[in-house]
């Protein structure tokens with residue numbers, strides 16, 4: 001099982017860090033987690049295509065995690081996707097994605113009629129909304145989902161991917177919470193979001209101290225994330241979803257290492273890791 005970080009950024013635009021998205025894959029299975037800005041381009045750069053994805057899993061419905069959904073659908077159709085989309089997401093996913101499909105319906109139907117491509121299966125969505133904590137299988141990968149705490153977002157999830165007794169955990173967007181600690185226990189790779197303290201400061205006319213406080217309050221900070229990784233005994237900690245996307249890397253590495261006991265891997269777009277945390 002491998003992990004490719006497709007987008008390690010956040011809503012702030014950055015040339016090097018695209019919107020949040022990850023790919024988990026084995027020889028048999030390709031699972032896309034979230035579809036942030038630039039996901040289809042990053043998939044191609046990583047040697048994959050939307051057309052090949054077996055499942056799309058959504059952590060929550062914040063725009064930075066779903067904004068390229070329709071681009072994924074339409075570009076996969078252009079790549080001759082012949083199968084429907086299996087999608088897992090929190091409560092509200094059906095309503096949200098079907099209304100997105102609906103707003104493009106007229107344009108899509110005109111294209112289908114005019115372009116006369118072989119299959120329209122790739123426009124069909126099979127969506128399952130998840131609740132609480134549970135698991136299911138996708139081919140050779142066991143997927144566990146668990147509630148995280150991203151309040152005021154009510155429905156937010158993290159995911160575990162288990163293959164051959166090895167586990168990759170994706171935190172989703174969350175502040176520190178017990179459920180993450182429980183599910184991330186002994187992870188071989190913990191991919192965790194991080195809000196980097198002291199890198200976002202209030203700026204007159206741009207963001208108030210209230211803004212900084214509120215954004216920080218529903219994420220995990222750089223002073224918390226190393227402690228969490230240590231507590232759950234993660235074998236490797238991969239930081240991603242950097243808020244903000246530009247920061248002092250050495251400072252962050254040092255700060256987290258102090259709590260975690262070893263160096264975290266600072267994620268970069270298109271970084272691929274094997275299950276032992278080796279960059280391949």
Ligand SMILES: [Zn+2]
Pocket residue numbers: 060062150153173
């Ligand atoms: Zn979020």
Ligand SMILES: [Zn+2]
Pocket residue numbers: 010011020062064065173241
């Ligand atoms: Zn986010």
